[in-house]
Amino acid sequence: MKPGDVKKGGSGLYNWGNPTDLKHMHEEQGDIPDSEEDVEYTEYAHAQTPSPTKSTFISHEPEYWVFDTLEVKVETRTKVQEVLTQQSYAVFVDWVKQLRRPKLHSVIFARILQVSLDKPDSDREIIWGLIELLHSAKIFTQKEIRRGFDKIYSQVSDIVVDVPNGPEVVLDFLVRSIIGGLIPSSVILRIPLSFYNLGSGSYVLREIKEKNQVLGDLVETLQEAKLLIIDILKEYFATGVNEGVKDYLKRDLNILYGPFVIRKAIELAIERDNREKELCSRLLGEISGICQPNTFVEAFDDTLRNIRETSIDVPSAPELIAKFIARAMADDCLPANYIIDSELSTIEENSIELTVLLQAQRLINHREAYTTLQSVWGPQVENLNDYQRQFDTIIREFLDSKDHRNAKECLKELCCPHYMHEFVRKSIKLVMDKSEQDQEEVLQLILALKREGVILETQVQQGIERIEQNLGDLRLDVPKADEILGKFKSQLQ
The missing domain is CATH 1.25.40.180 (Serine Threonine Protein Phosphatase 5, Tetratricopeptide repeat)
Incomplete structure (x- = not known):
């Protein structure tokens, strides 16, 4: 038969x-109830947890999970x-x-x-x-x-x-x-x-x-669809325009590929800088109006299930995926009970999956979770003015703390290698009316960033040239502007 x-x-x-x-x-x-009202539904079954922006007690003891x-x-x-x-x-x-x-x-x-x-x-x-x-x-x-x-x-x-x-x-x-x-x-x-x-x-x-x-039939052509989706996502990360992804999901039966779109977006993002990670989290929020919550659950289930393989190429993948889970919950993409309800939390104690889920739970249970998770991928910048404000903050904090390492990490989080000439210009200009000690601290910071490749030689040159173009205005406020710039120029070049 x-x-x-x-x-x-x-x-x-x-x-x-x-x-x-x-x-x-x-x-x-x-055994068969006459209606849904006749079903005794015990309190344990699939209970909804409180809003992810509110603190929820979750036991970290092994017996709760394993x-x-x-x-x-x-x-x-x-x-x-x-x-x-x-x-x-x-x-x-x-x-x-x-x-x-x-x-x-x-x-x-x-x-x-x-x-x-x-x-x-x-x-x-x-x-x-x-x-x-x-x-x-x-x-x-x-x-x-x-x-x-x-x-x-x-x-x-x-x-x-x-x-x-x-x-x-x-x-x-x-x-x-x-x-x-x-x-x-x-x-x-x-x-x-x-x-x-x-x-x-x-x-x-x-x-x-x-x-x-x-x-x-779609199973047999799934690989072709996946290649197309990857191309669409790469274009999104390059341009920051999500219309291509949204249009794809709205077309014909493409919504069926929703779990793969979400999972692949995360996998591509964790291999890239914080800019792409933030773009990925924003994309998930944007398509949450197109994809059902179960689509996101499927996608994150698959992401967790593949975490060992992903960690081979990206050792920090567990930590990054925990952040994606927490951010998606804060953005109402994932159900509030996703972590508690995850089947993967039943795997053996100290498993990677359990570690990721507990780390995500700690992030979402933070008192200011929503505010904190909105900047989980670093400061949010949209244009040059935003970068200038961030540079100004980094420089002022550096002058207060003299913490070279913190300044370097903050600059890396901004993920703006093409704007580092603006940081050089901003730094030198800001300390021209400061003490010689502050000027020396900023000089040493730029030299250190240059040695470590955070700032390139050409960017240092471009930043100095930008200041030279405005020396006339600077002399009005800082009479020794030429002398100070000459000191920076001789040391940096």
């Missing part, structure tokens, strides 16, 4: 058994077997509720699918009924089910060894979940080609369409 054929006794696409029997089983056990997922997997298999032998969902539902650990739901869901792979069709039909119940009773959310499928994809090598047609069975469940409204159709784009191309996977997905487009 080919995938998609109606089985004997079935009533629709991808049926493993007679749904009438399932309905009877539900009614007999009293769980024995192996034990949960073993218990899940046992409970699924009880469902099949007792023909009742009640025990399984009660067990999940008593766990009071929503962040483990994706682990449990993935395990349910894995257990079903080597079962006969009649058992899979019962297991599908369990999944439907867990979703309709608001125990398993759309996000947790999507995360569960992601976990299954990563186990493809083990699956095909034990169950050669396992990928087809998983995709059967995926199609049912989409048709049943448990997850959006866009999750098809999350299927790795290594999974999609096994068996009759692509055939199973033919029924899922958006605007007459078979979404399975």
Whole structure:
């Protein structure tokens, strides 16, 4: 029998058994609520946290975050077997509720699918009924089910060894979940080609369409779409104009690529200067009106999942991603409970993912989180006037503290190598009416910045030439302007 054929006794696409029997089983056990109002929704389940701009207590103790997922997997298999032998969902539902650990739901869901792979069709039909119940009773959310499928994809090598047609069975469940409204159709784009191309996977997905487009076909052209998105993002970082990104997402079905756009923007930004990081955070805020919150959750899930590979090229990636998470929460791009609800916080103690999440939580819990996070990538500058104000502040603070290192770091954070001639001009002009000691301090600062490559020789030359062009005006306020400039010129050149 080919995938998609109606089985004997079935009533629709991808049926493993007679749904009438399932309905009877539900009614007999009293498992299906009559309406959403009848569902007892315990306080632990997916509770919303306070606004990210307000301090929220989050325990940093390991037992709050870390769980024995192996034990949960073993218990899940046992409970699924009880469902099949007792023909009742009640025990399984009660067990999940008593766990009071929503962040483990994706682990449990993935395990349910894995257990079903080597079962006969009649058992899979019962297991599908369990999944439907867990979703309709608001125990398993759309996000947790999507995360569960992601976990299954990563186990493809083990699956095909034990169950050669396992990928087809998983995709059967995926199609049912989409048709049943448990997850959006866009999750098809999350299927790795290594999974999609096994068996009759692509055939199973033919029924899922958006605007007459078979979404399975988009999986095969995903790499081309990704290359185009990278080009659009690079243009955005070069120009600072986000219309190209926004227009792309609004076109046809391109919104389905939203998670990749967000993730790739972050990955490109962390390899660049603070200017690009700030542009990335602003872009996320701009497209939050186009992309749904779950799109951002998917993107940051993927960013965290790839963090080890990213850290190979960018060792500071964990710290930077923590800042992106906190900034996105402050900008209302990510849900306020993203950190608490993240499945990746259940990984072993001291994992990179857990470190990133806790660091992001500390940033968002800061008393002035919103104000602080708006400048998490350094001072916000738009034009030369903004740079001039920042230069003025840096120079004045330097004269008070004489802290060469702080001045250097502040200049680096501005990410304006092409404007350093203006810093030279501003520095010399500002100390012309100061003491000789202040003039010497600024001279030594510029020399140090020149030695370290923060300021280039040509920029020093250009800054001095700018002062020479205005010496006439400077003499009115500083009679010794020529003498002071000559001292700087001889030392710097």
